[in-house]
Amino acid sequence: MEKIYTRGQLTNWCFKEKIRVTLQKKDMAVVLTTDIDFEKTISENEKVIVKFYADWCGSCKLFAPKFRRLSEDDRFSGIVFIDINAETNENARKVAGVDNLPFFATFRGGVLQHASASSKEEVVVEMLENLKK
Incomplete structure (x- = not known):
C-alpha cells in the first residue's frame, strides 16, 4: 500500500490505491513514488x-533523518517536504536537473527556484530560508 505523507493540514490523493490521506502537522516528510504525484x-x-x-546512495540514507527533522521544524511549517526516488522517476529528475545525489530542489508555485546536490544540512536550511521569503 502506497502512502503519501504531508506536512500541515494538506490532503493528497494516492493514485495507486485511490485512497484519500489527510495527515496532521506532526507528520513527516512527504514520500512520493510517481512522476504524476x-x-x-x-x-x-x-x-x-x-x-x-x-x-544505493549512502549519503542519501545519512541525510534522511535530517530531512525528516527539518520537515518537523516549525520555522518551515508552510513548506511541503518531498522524498522522491531519482532512479524510478525520470520526469521529476529532468524537471529539477538532478546531476548527483542527494539532490535538493525548491519550487514556488510549481516553478523551480533553486537546486543543489549537497549532503550538508546548512545548504538545505539556506534553501528553506530562501523559500520562506
Whole structure:
C-alpha cells in the first residue's frame, strides 16, 4: 500500500490505491513514488522542497533523518517536504536537473527556484530560508 505523507493540514490523493490521506502537522516528510504525484504536488502547493535519493546512495540514507527533522521544524511549517526516488522517476529528475545525489530542489508555485546536490544540512536550511521569503 502506497502512502503519501504531508506536512500541515494538506490532503493528497494516492493514485495507486485511490485512497484519500489527510495527515496532521506532526507528520513527516512527504514520500512520493510517481512522476504524476510529483507534478501534482509541486503545482498544487505554493512552497515545496524535494529531496531526490536512490536506495544505493549512502549519503542519501545519512541525510534522511535530517530531512525528516527539518520537515518537523516549525520555522518551515508552510513548506511541503518531498522524498522522491531519482532512479524510478525520470520526469521529476529532468524537471529539477538532478546531476548527483542527494539532490535538493525548491519550487514556488510549481516553478523551480533553486537546486543543489549537497549532503550538508546548512545548504538545505539556506534553501528553506530562501523559500520562506
